[in-house]
Amino acid sequence: MNTKADFDMGTTLAADKDWWRGAVIYQIYPRSFQDSNGDGIGDLNGITSRLPYVASLGVDAIWISPFFTSPMKDFGYDVSDYCGVDPMFGTLSDFDAMVETAHSLGVRVMIDLVLSHTSDQHPWFVESRANRDNPKSDWFVWAEPKDDGTPPNNWLSIFGGSAWQWDARREQYYLHNFLVEQPDLNFHCPAVQDALLDVVRFWLDRGVDGFRLDTINFYVHDQELRSNPALPKEQRDATIAPSVNPYNHQLHVYSKNRPENLTFLERFRAVLDEYDATTAVGEVGEAQRGLEIMGEYTAGDDRVHMCYSFEFLSGTAPTAERFAKVLHDVDKHVSDGWACWAFSNHDVVRHASRWNLSDPAKRALCTLLLSLRGSVCLYQGEELGLNEADVAFEDLQDPYGVEFWPEFKGRDGCRTPMVWEASNQNAGFTSATPWLPISTEHLHAAAGVQEHDPAALLHHYRKALNFRRTHPALIKGAHEKVTATGSVLHFTRTHGDQTIYCAFNLSDDVVSHDMPDGNWVTIGAELGSTQPGIDGKLHLGAWQVSLSLKT
Incomplete structure (x- = not known):
């Protein structure tokens, strides 16, 4: 079996500063990839142990979802220490060992950065909320109530309800576009931007090759705190939030998508350019103007390298007409930028289920994805053809699913543990009870089973990746x-x-x-x-x- 190291040995990793253009990135959700210490939760050492498998696929890089210190209200997307590894995932030494192993296999390492908000347990927020006069008093988005005590405007949280939370310490509201426990940072404060760029340098100094930027279009809010206009019913789109969520009733022109965001992205890119061969891919969470924003954020050479939006992460059927329309829209809005495509990730129903795909359809769409102009993200288990797991309400971990059950079951169904073997109920993921139950339907599709079947989908992914890698026209x-x-x-x-x-x-x-x-x-x-x-x-x-x- 060829590994990625057969093609790109470690010394060549820094050679091509444009390696990201056309790269294939394999997303790892660390809680669910491999448990190494028997606590039922995946960790960094588990990832390291499975890197030969990842390299054997022929991908260029891995993207690791958050592993930072966190109270885990949103499973790591609520960061309480940007420069620390949460003990459930290991240590900084474990991280360094993982990066070294990946590089030795010819695989670059990208990590998820959540810059728009922190945990409410982050020391920055603890200090900021203490009173109105402390040095970090303006590091988060604080606002006075209206005269009647209600929130300052109509902004809504993606997780449901108002995006404003009253805080008795300051007798003000603070902004949270996501959970109440995820206060938004104030990017209008220069010190906030400086502190976040120091975080970027910290991880670049540890050898990471780039970043996935969570909610990249949420960084900056309207300083005047103007209310969002209503969105006509016929224009509502459930791509970003489920249809039962009132978030879809607004056009979010003031709570996100602000033009001032470009100034920060240029500062961010300047830091990346201080290092060799680094990159970033931004997540554009926007239902109405996703491709336009992608074009703005990736234009030229001084913003982010690439972005993805949700056109192919939606439930819209994957027809020829649909693909042609999206690709034409990309040509219109992103002519001077670069797209990154994905069919599945940790936030959406797996595409095998979302599109109700047959095995031939899975193969054809794999080949299509790897033939598109742009870079590509593959989500762990996609190469095995995994469908969405059915997680019972009593087993749910995702607060999003708990809030909107049963109309929306949350994101746990795509986050169940990776299946490595069919010989036991935990699929080789752990020796303990896994944090989410493993679907028995997944066992027959385990990596170990497919390795021994030349006709399995896993081998089709390897062949398609190899085909792409050996044809420059498909890469760049x-x-x-x-x-x-x-x-x-x-x-x-x-x-x-x-x-x-x-x-x-x-x-x-x-x-x-x-x-x-x-x-x-x-x-x-x-x-x-x-x-x-x-x-x-x-x-x-x-x-x-x-x-x-x-x-």
Whole structure:
């Protein structure tokens, strides 16, 4: 079995400062990847022990969701110490060992940074809320009540209800776009920006290669605290928040998406540019203007390198028409930037379930994802074809699910532990009771089972990653003539003198499709790529692909 180290040995890691452009990043949710000490919770040493498996996939980097010191009200996205490792995950020494191991395998390391807010137990907030006169009194977003004692405006929290919480110590409200326990930092305070950039330097000095920036468009709020306008019912979109959440009733022009955010992103990028070959990918949490914001945030060379929004993380069916529309919108809004694509992550229903995919559909969409212009994030277990686990209410851990149950079951179904083997009920993840129950339906899809089946989806992912890695047009090339012809999505990818024609039948029907003019040689047979018939047309079976090289 080839590993990533066979292709990119450690000494070449710093060679390409643009390695991120077209890179494939494997997201690890540390609580659920591998437990090394028998407490039922995944940890850093567990990740280190499984890095040879990750490297064998052929990915360029890993993205590790938060492992910082935290009271875990939102499972690490409520940080109480940006420069510390929570004891449940290990120590800083464990982190250093993990980075060293990853680099030795040719895999770069990106970590999740949650800069928009902290935990209410962070020392910064503890000091800030003590009174109105302390040195950090303006480090968070504090506001006077209206004359009638109600919150200063109508801003809503993604987790439900008002985004303002009364604090008796200061007799003021503080802003929390998420949980009450996650107060928002005040980016209008220069000292806050300076402190956060010091955090960035801390982790870069420890050898990380980049960051995933949580809720990148939430950093800055409107200083005038103007109320958000109502959003007409026909324009509401449940991509970011479930349909039962009143958050969808507003156009969030003042509580997030502020133009002043660009100034901070330029400061952030300047820090990254002090180090060799570093990068950042931002999460744009926005239902109405996601691609526009992606274009603004990634334009030029002085903001973030790449961003992702939620177009392909939604429940909208993955039709040829849908893909073509999104890619055309990207060309319109992100022509000077760079997109990062994902079908699954730790916040959404796994796409195998969300789109009700057959095995051929999973394979075709894997090949499609790895053929798109942009970088790619894969979520742990996606390569095994895992579906969404059914977690009973009494087993729920996610406060989001508890709040909106049963109409919205939260995010636990995509966060259940990774399945490594089918020989025991804990799937090789832990020797104890896991923090979330392991789906018995997942056991037959365990990595160990698929390793021994040459026809398994795991091997298709490896082949598709290898195919992408050996064709520069798919990594950094332009795409042209993105078109939906019936159920067939087709486009060309071009880089230098290499042009690849890609056609995907995104349906259960058998269809015929005309090849473009020119001399083409079919490639990608290992991915099920089919060649034209004697009539010169492509005859594509259900969820079949065709990849051709121009000669």
